[in-house]
Amino acid sequence: MAEHGIILVGAGDMGGHHARAWTEIGQPIVALVDIDRDRRSRLAETYHITNVFDHDDEAISAMSQADIVDICLPLAFHLPVTEHAAEAKKHILCEKPLSRTVAEADAMERAVTAAGVKFAVGFQRNLSPGVEYLRDEVRSGRFGRPLLFTADGLGEVRPKRFMHDRAGNNGPVVDLMQHYFLLWESVFESVPVSVEASGFIAAHDRPEIAHFKEKAIDTAVVTVRYASGDVGTMTVCWGLAAQSRVRSQPERLIGPKRVAVAGEFRDFSWEGWTLYDGPEETYHALPPVHPHAMQAQAFIDYVEGKRENPPSSLADGRRLLKISLAALTAIETGQVVSLGD
Ligand SMILES: NC(=O)c1ccc[n+]([C@@H]2O[C@H](COP(=O)([O-])OP(=O)(O)OC[C@H]3O[C@@H](n4cnc5c(N)ncnc54)[C@H](O)[C@@H]3O)[C@@H](O)[C@H]2O)c1
Numbered sequence: 001m002a003e004h005g006i007i008l009v010g011a012g013d014m015g016g017h018h019a020r021a022w023t024e025i026g027q028p029i030v031a032l033v034d035i036d037r038d039r040r041s042r043l044a045e046t047y048h049i050t051n052v053f054d055h056d057d058e059a060i061s062a063m064s065q066a067d068i069v070d071i072c073l074p075l076a077f078h079l080p081v082t083e084h085a086a087e088a089k090k091h092i093l094c095e096k097p098l099s100r101t102v103a104e105a106d107a108m109e110r111a112v113t114a115a116g117v118k119f120a121v122g123f124q125r126n127l128s129p130g131v132e133y134l135r136d137e138v139r140s141g142r143f144g145r146p147l148l149f150t151a152d153g154l155g156e157v158r159p160k161r162f163m164h165d166r167a168g169n170n171g172p173v174v175d176l177m178q179h180y181f182l183l184w185e186s187v188f189e190s191v192p193v194s195v196e197a198s199g200f201i202a203a204h205d206r207p208e209i210a211h212f213k214e215k216a217i218d219t220a221v222v223t224v225r226y227a228s229g230d231v232g233t234m235t236v237c238w239g240l241a242a243q244s245r246v247r248s249q250p251e252r253l254i255g256p257k258r259v260a261v262a263g264e265f266r267d268f269s270w271e272g273w274t275l276y277d278g279p280e281e282t283y284h285a286l287p288p289v290h291p292h293a294m295q296a297q298a299f300i301d302y303v304e305g306k307r308e309n310p311p312s313s314l315a316d317g318r319r320l321l322k323i324s325l326a327a328l329t330a331i332e333t334g335q336v337v338s339l340g341d
Pocket residue numbers: 009010011012013014015033034035036039054055056072073074075077095096097122123124125160169175268
């Protein structure tokens with residue numbers, strides 16, 4: 001594997017996970033960008049990154065030897081940083097979600113295509129061996145059909161306030177659920193056909209988010225139907241009272257012959273699944289992995305032409321975004337939204 005130079009844009013939580021991943025696979029981070037200087041200094045110190053910048057465009061023009069820009073910024077910045085990086089002919093790994101709107105996704109695609117650079121979006125959770133395990137078991141018929149996949153995401157108002165901004169990460173229907181839309185289609189090996197949803201803003205009068213002109217839907221039940229007849233459903237609330245001790249239920253895959261209940265989710269990967277086959281209950285443990293490092297390696301292989309596709313493509317990001325947007329439309333209109341095209 002050749003040595004590439006990474007410009008890491010964003011020194012927050014995801015920036016930290018990506019820094020660890022690049023280091024684990026032996027790729028040098030040649031520059032770190034963040035407007036928050038304290039946060040940037042801490043991460044730069046941990047990973048011995050000597051070149052630090054406030055803005056991505058400064059780093060991109062100063063670091064001509066780098067060939068990859070890794071975007072770990074809030075959603076509103078995914079498009080402009082992609083455009084800057086593509087103009088400078090850098091390959092791009094961008095955190096999920098891809099973009100806020102389909103028009104932004106299209107603009108990202110135009111920039112990447114015009115520059116002839118490679119692009120991937122960071123849905124690293126789907127690299128967890130737990131996904132492949134369920135898919136193979138479903139394929140073998142051990143669950144029977146049709147299937148119901150349930151998921152749950154309960155939490156307080158997010159400390160990252162941009163999660164609650166409609167013009168930012170736009171709440172859990174956009175920020176969180178796309179991981180599950182991808183999980184469901186991977187396990188069902190089918191395409192989504194329609195979405196129904198109900199929701200509201202539980203945290204509407206919380207002072208922490210009072211400054212947003214438009215607050216995001218933070219509480220919803222979203223159900224996606226697939227061509228296979230299978231169904232995925234997720235309940236989310238990011239508006240629980242402070243210090244609530246309620247925890248999310250584990251994911252469950254429910255079939256006529258078998259039910260699987262997720263074990264611990266650690267380091268972005270499921271540690272195993274408890275399987276219920278009639279009266280039998282067994283635990284299937286999965287190997288510990290580091291999905292961010294797997295994603296980083298897969299991206300390098302893609303850049304080097306050793307694999308045809310990225311782990312998740314721009315088209316994947318756009319398709320998953322469309323399901324989120326359909327769910328928000330379903331909440332607004334009370335109608336089932338078809339994912340026809
Ligand atoms: N793949 C996953 O499992 C996963 C998990 C969590 C978050 N995310 C995604 O990662 C992205 C980043 O989330 P995070 O949790 O790291 O957020 P974060 O708030 O922890 O970090 C974001 C960083 O970006 C910096 N920043 C903001 N605007 C900037 C700008 N214009 N220029 C330079 N720096 C800027 C902030 O100072 C902050 O340090 C989001 O899109 C989020 O949805 C993905």
